[in-house]
Structure formats: C-alpha cells, structure tokens
Amino acid sequence: MAASKFKMFKSLYLKDLREARVEVLIVAIATLVSILWIFAKTEGDSRMIIMVPAVALMGLAGFLPVITSFRILGREWGQNTIYLMMSLPVSGTMMLGSKLLVLLSEYLAGTLLVGTISSIAIIISFPDLLPELNRQADLILMTKILISLYAASIAAIVYLFSCSFLSQLFGKLFSRASGFITLVVFLLLLFGPGKFSPELGWNLHYQATDIASSIAFIWIYVGITLVLALLLLAASVWIWERKMEL
Amino acid sequence: MIEFRQVSKRFGSVVALDGVDIHFPQGSICGLFGPNGAGKSTIMKLITGINYPDQGEVMVRGAAPKAQRQLVAYLPEVDHLYPWWKLAQAARFMSAFYPDWDESRYKGLLSFLQLDEQMVIGKISKGQRAKAKLLLVLSRRAPYLLLDEPFSGIDLLTREEIANALIEGYREGEQTMIISTHEIDEVESLVDRVVFIEQGRIQLQDDAEQLRLKRNQSLVEIMKEVFRNGSQQV
Numbered sequence: 001m002a003a004s005k006f007k008m009f010k011s012l013y014l015k016d017l018r019e020a021r022v023e024v025l026i027v028a029i030a031t032l033v034s035i036l037w038i039f040a041k042t043e044g045d046s047r048m049i050i051m052v053p054a055v056a057l058m059g060l061a062g063f064l065p066v067i068t069s070f071r072i073l074g075r076e077w078g079q080n081t082i083y084l085m086m087s088l089p090v091s092g093t094m095m096l097g098s099k100l101l102v103l104l105s106e107y108l109a110g111t112l113l114v115g116t117i118s119s120i121a122i123i124i125s126f127p128d129l130l131p132e133l134n135r136q137a138d139l140i141l142m143t144k145i146l147i148s149l150y151a152a153s154i155a156a157i158v159y160l161f162s163c164s165f166l167s168q169l170f171g172k173l174f175s176r177a178s179g180f181i182t183l184v185v186f187l188l189l190l191f192g193p194g195k196f197s198p199e200l201g202w203n204l205h206y207q208a209t210d211i212a213s214s215i216a217f218i219w220i221y222v223g224i225t226l227v228l229a230l231l232l233l234a235a236s237v238w239i240w241e242r243k244m245e246l
Numbered sequence: 247m248i249e250f251r252q253v254s255k256r257f258g259s260v261v262a263l264d265g266v267d268i269h270f271p272q273g274s275i276c277g278l279f280g281p282n283g284a285g286k287s288t289i290m291k292l293i294t295g296i297n298y299p300d301q302g303e304v305m306v307r308g309a310a311p312k313a314q315r316q317l318v319a320y321l322p323e324v325d326h327l328y329p330w331w332k333l334a335q336a337a338r339f340m341s342a343f344y345p346d347w348d349e350s351r352y353k354g355l356l357s358f359l360q361l362d363e364q365m366v367i368g369k370i371s372k373g374q375r376a377k378a379k380l381l382l383v384l385s386r387r388a389p390y391l392l393l394d395e396p397f398s399g400i401d402l403l404t405r406e407e408i409a410n411a412l413i414e415g416y417r418e419g420e421q422t423m424i425i426s427t428h429e430i431d432e433v434e435s436l437v438d439r440v441v442f443i444e445q446g447r448i449q450l451q452d453d454a455e456q457l458r459l460k461r462n463q464s465l466v467e468i469m470k471e472v473f474r475n476g477s478q479q480v
C-alpha cells in the first residue's frame with residue numbers, strides 16, 4: 001500500500017507554512033495599526049495619506065516572502081533536517097513544490113491583506129470616490145489593468161523564488177564559498193534575463209500604444225516570466241534529485 | 247538484502263570508501279563497527295540514497311536505494327527533527343509518508359521509552375532526543391532499519407534503555423537492522439553479523455557467533471585485534 005501523495009504534499013506544506021505565518025501576521029498588524037493611527041490623527045482629505053503606509057506595506061508584503069525563500073530552504077541544512085527531508089520517499093518536485101506554494105501563499109495572503117484593508121479604509125474615508133470613479137472612468141477596464149498587474153507581480157515573485165531555490169541548491173554543491181556562490185548565481189539569474197534579452201520584462205510595455213495592448217503585453221510578460229521560472233524550478237528539481245548529497 | 251559491489255566514495259581528497267564489498271543478509275541484525283571516520287556513516291547514507299557512489303553499485307532489494315526509500319527507516323547520527331515539533335507532530339508527519347507506520351507500536355514504545363507526546367523536541371535533553379529519534383524509526387514496520395551511532399553522547403542508563411527498545415521493537419526474520427557504532431560493547435549481544443571497517447576499507451565481515459567461536463574472543467577483543475593488525479578479510 002502506498003502513502004497518499006496528497007497527504008504527503010499537505011504534510012510538507014503545513015510544516016513549512018509555519019515559517020510564513022509570522023510574516024503574514026506582522027504585515028497584517030502593521031497595516032491595521034498604521035491605518036487606525038491615521039484614522040485617529042487625521043480627518044477629511046488628509047486621510048489620503050493612507051496611501052503611503054499602504055504602498056510601503058505592499059512592498060514589505062512582497063519583499064518578506066523572498067527572505068522566507070532563503071530561510072525555508074537554508075534552515076533545512078542549518079538544523080540538519082535536510083537528513084529527514086532527503087530520506088523521505090518523495091520527489092524533488094513535491095519537496096520544492098510544497099515550499100513554493102508556501103511562499104506563494106505568504107505573498108498572496110500578505111498583499112491581499114494590505115490591499116483589502118487599505119481599500120476598505122479608503123472607501124470608508126471617501127464614500128464618494130467609487131461613484132465618482134465609476135462616472136469618470138471605465139471600472140471594468142481598471143479592474144482588468146489591476147488584475148493583469150497583480151498577475152505580473154505574482155509571475156515576478158515566482159521567478160524570484162525560483163532564482164532563490166536554484167541559487168541555493170547550486171551553492172550547496174560546493175563545500176567551500178557556498179554562500180558566495182549562492183549570491184553570485186542569484187544575482188546572475190535575477191538580472192541575467194533582462195540583460196541578455198532587451199525584449200523581455202518591463203521593456204515590453206513601451207511598445208504598447210493603448211491600454212488594451214498594454215494589458216496584452218503585461219500578459220505576455222506574465223507568460224514569459226512563468227516559463228523562465230518553470231525552467232529554473234526544473235533545474236532546481238534536477239539538482240535536488242540527482243546531485244544533492246550530504 | 248542490501249549489497250555493496252566495489253563501492254568507492256570520495257569527499258574531496260578524503261577517501262570515505264575504497265572498493266567496498268558488503269553483504270547485509272535479509273532478516274538479521276548487522277553491526278557496522280569501526281573508529282570515527284571509518285566510513286560507517288557514508289555506508290548508511292549510500293543505503294538511504296542521500297549519497298551516491300563514485301564507483302561501484304549499491305543495491306537495496308535489487309534496486310537503486312533512491313527507489314527503495316519507503317522501505318528504509320533511517321536514524322542519522324545528527325539531530326534531524328525540527329526543534330519546534332512536539333513528539334506528536336513528528337509522529338503525525340512521519341505517518342503521512344510511510345504506510346508501514348504502526349500507531350499501536352508507537353504508543354507502546356512511547357510508554358516503554360518514557361516519552362510524552364507533548365514534549366517539544368528542541369527543549370528535551372540529549373538522551374530524550376535520542377530516544378525520540380529511535381521511537382520514530384522503530385514505530386515503522388520498515389523492512390530495513392538503519393541506525394547510525396544511536397548511542398553517541400548518551401549516558402549509560404539511556405543507552406541501556408535504547409538497547410532494550412531495539413530488542414523490543416525488532417521483528418526477527420522480517421527486518422534487517424544495521425547498527426553503526428564505535429561503541430561495540432553496547433550491541434555485542436544483539437548482532438548476528440559484524441562488519442569491521444577502517445579508513446574506508448572492510449577489515450573483516452562474518453557471522454558474529456562463528457567469529458566468537460573461531461577466535462574464542464568477544465567482539466570488542468576481535469575489533470581491537472583487527473584494527474591493530476590491519477586487513478584480515480574473511
């Protein structure tokens with residue numbers, strides 16, 4: 001009788017989710033505290049200042065999972081739990097896939113929390129804003145832009161996580177200067193594609209002539225970034241399964 | 247059955263194993279004895295599939311070790327459990343991966359080893375951690391049990407408890423247990439077969455009882471003699 005793959009994946013996911021919980025909590029508390037503080041200290045139009053902590057905390061919610069991506073994998077070696085992980089009867093895809101899902105959960109939870117709390121605060125502060133926006137602009141188009149930009153941010157963060165995994169695993173293949181090799185590989189993977197392919201990434205949107213084509217270009221960017229991330233993840237899985245030793 | 251055929255392994259300039267041939271028969275308790283740095287842990291890691299041979303072949307039930315990981319219960323020398331885990335969490339985690347997890351055996355061993363499910367692994371003593379590691383390995387009905395230095399740094403009383411737990415948890419004839427240690431006197435009475443290894447080379451491997459009868463010595467005395475006199479492969 002074989003163990004259920006879903007049960008295995010769930011166990012790995014829940015174990016690693018612990019690493020992300022604190023960060024999400026920090027982001028949520030910081031958002032609530034800063035918005036409540038602004039509510040207490042300001043009135044009327046000056047409450048627009050809510051946008052400042054909202055943008056800063058959105059940046060934090062996007063940045064913290066990148067830190068977690070280094071911790072979630074690095075700690076396995078630091079705590080010797082890598083002996084347990086590598087002896088489990090699971091594939092590298094499942095092992096790294098569960099970690100990737102944890103990081104993605106942290107990113108989604110953090111950014112959605114900041115976005116939702118800030119939006120509610122703005123709607124409460126400026127009740128006329130939504131009807132006014134609806135009168136002056138196309139809300140459906142705005143929603144499409146927001147969704148495509150959020151999808152682009154997800155693709156970018158998945159690419160960052162893949163860079164983090166591959167650079168760390170590659171670094172672990174060397175007994176000396178492992179940390180330095182990890183850093184060099186991470187920076188190469190991060191800036192390499194943009195350097196060698198000027199058509200890639202943010203350069204795409206300069207070719208757009210109207211909003212609709214801008215949205216289309218963003219989705220192309222999402223596709224290309226996810227394909228690149230998938231390639232890096234495949235390389236990470238290959239190292240995990242074929243080259244990693246203790 | 248676990249077999250090593252002409253296995254060599256290097257770590258940089260250090261030769262961990264040098265053309266090793268070993269045969270661990272099915273259903274026996276094998277002692278893997280040798281001083282620190284002899285290559286015992288490397289043998290364990292090769293069987294678990296977390297190291298690969300540079301040369302030669304390691305086979306577990308006729309297949310590559312990585313493909314047989316679900317058959318192997320491995321206790322490494324290092325503390326490999328998450329320090330924030332409660333014993334119950336660790337047990338739940340392990341049971342998700344191994345269909346051979348035996349809950350009633352786990353409960354029985356828990357009380358036999360005087361451990362509490364609510365103990366946090368990072369907050370218990372070294373002896374209790376050693377027992378916790380052993381509990382998780384012995385709670386499985388795995389065909390292969392690999393115990394790498396289970397007595398390392400453990401006080402005498404706990405060693406005795408661990409040795410008793412090994413006897414308690416072992417299913418004769420069904421399980422193959424490999425115990426790697428340099429503290430041979432702790433397991434002398436347990437082992438059916440012995441492998442003496444030094445500097446990555448097998449010095450001697452034989453049936454434990456036959457060796458004792460042939461030489462009229464204890465395993466401790468045989469080991470001292472073997473490592474003093476060098477290679478005497480049987």
